[in-house]
Amino acid sequence: MAHVQALPLAAFFSYFSVLFLTHFTSSESTGFSLKLIPIFSPESPLYPGNLSQSERIHKxxxxSKARANYMASMSKPNAFQELEDIHLPMAKxxxxxxxxxxxxxxxKPQHLLFDTASSLVWTQCQPCIRCxxxxxxxxxxxxxxxxxxxxxxxxxxRSPFKCQNGKCVYTRRYHVGDVTRGLASRETFAFPVRNGFTFVPRLAFGCSNDNSGFAFGGKISGILGFNAxxxxxxxxxxxxxxxxFSYCLVREMEATSVIKFGRDADVRRRDLETTPILLSDLRPHFYLHLLEISIGRHIVxxxxxxxxxxRDGTGGFIIDTGTPVTFIRNGPYQTLMQRYDQILRSLGRQRIPYNASQEFDYCYRYDSSFKAYPSMTFHLxxxxxxxxxxxxxxIEPDRGRFCVAIQDDPKYSILGAWQQQNMLIIYDLNxxxxxxxxxxxANGRQ
Structure with missing residues (x-):
């Protein structure tokens, strides 16, 4: 199937950059940050309790599987323009x-789900029709x-907002029965800085007073969309x-991390690698141009x-913090994992036959004396x-196995959060x- 040209991000933003300059009181650069609270942190509104290693892996x-389905719903060619018609599975x-x-x-404090695949910032609002x-x-x-x-x-x-009965409104469907509706609004949002808060006036957001089907509960009041x-x-x-903006995900993803903006994200290190960010006109994700993959010293x-x-909106290589585990699209996945299996077998590792209780396809007998686990390099x-x-x-010693933390997907390749741990990642949208x-x-947490 033919592929589409990925567009430079700056070209896509040109119109809206002018628009938002008129809405902010100042375009002066500010340094501030947001705490990213993973589900395994006791600080999280989603905290499932003190899970075992195996229970965490299963979670x-x-x-990750739910996330792949979520992003798959955005693959149709008009999904970018007609967000109201997307059906995205959504639960806390x-x-x-x-x-x-x-x-x-x-x-007023609000707990929002941080969603790098979603576009709209919204929170529940009074007076509720349904909440x-x-x-x-x-x-x-x-x-x-x-x-x-x-x-x-x-x-x-304009899309996803529209004028109806003299009001600028929106409808966002995340799943059959999961719908949020409300008024297109502006409000001041406050973000923490070292000695207080930085205030962003007139931020466009959805004031949702008609919500049905969501299974959030607890402290969660809405979604913070963070895609392109x-x-x-x-x-x-x-x-x-x-x-x-930048982030650095703490190892094991049970401690909180920080996403930094503006001056706080402007790190000057000569040893940093640099690769272009690409944007598709079909889906508003942050894409990287992946060429090849190496397992240890072996190029695949x-x-x-x-x-x-x-052209159908599938494919590409997306970087996404919302997907815990990396996905490789079917086809390349088979090629990659067959080579992975050859390498691990050559190192004396015995593959465990796949069964329905396994989360991952490629798992091997665990041996505490084995230390030669190969790294992986994405050649961008x-x-x-x-x-x-x-x-x-x-690695699950109690179950006598270790598994390669990669899953296959029929449509996409995604660099997940597990493979972004202990990596300083800076997005320069300019x-x-x-x-x-x-x-x-862990040294950079605030």
Missing amino acids: MFEI QDLFYSVEVNTGTPM FDQTTPIFDPRASTTYSEIPCDDPLC SPLSLSSQLRNRIQGL RFPPGAFDIM QEADYIVQPENMYF VPALRFGSENC
Whole structure:
């Protein structure tokens, strides 16, 4: 199948950059951060309790599979333009990270699911027509002095917003029966800095007062969309943060990590690798140009275009923190894992026959004396992304096995969060490019 040309990110943002410059009081660069709270942290509203290693692996497997289905629903060619018609499976267990932000004046804390595959920032609002269960107070815009509705004649009142009965509104369907509706709005959002907060006025968001089917519950009040589309948080902040944000995911993903913006993300290290960020006109994800993959010192070669974005919206190589485990698309996956199996067998590892109780296809007998686990290198355009052995395998001594932490998918290849641990990753939306390098992420937590 023919592939489509990936577009430079800057070209896509050109119109909306001008738009949002008119809405912010200043485009001065600011340094601030958000705490990324993984599901395994006791701080998380989604915390499932103190799970065993095997239970955690199973949970990540479930989230990853749900995540692949979630992103698959966005593959149709018009999905980018007609977000209202997308059906995305959504439940609180489908997303790995949450964040806490403050909205309104006076500030009110909100716990939102952090979604790098979603475009819209939204939270439940009073007065409710229908609201899902939320144990914390639901945001009431009538009590905020900085809240405003987006009028129908505003240039922002376009997909996914639309004018209806004199109001700029939206409908977002995440699954059959999972629907959020509300008013297209603006509000002041507050993000923490070292000595207080930085305030972002007039941030466009969805004030959702008609929600049905969601199984969030607890403290979760909505979703913070963070993909490459114009209404996501990363896009709306682009001018204020001079197009820079970064994160460094702490090992084992049970401790919190930090996503930094603007000056805080501007790290000057000469040893960082740099690769272009690509954007498809079909789906608003952050794509990288993957060429080849190596297992240890062994290069696995694929047919030309094996990781290109296809005309039906599938393919490509997406970097995504919301997917715990890396996916490789069918076809390349078979080639990669057959070579992986050959290498591990040559090192004396005995493969365990696959059965339905296994989360991963390629698992091997565990031996505590074995230390020669091979690394993996993703050969990107102009850069090599090296995944160290500790982030390439799930080791379960109590079950007598270790598994290669890669899954297959019929449509996509995704660089997941497990393979991003202890890696400083900087997004520069101006070039646009991704810069990255090995780092002890626990040292950078705030």
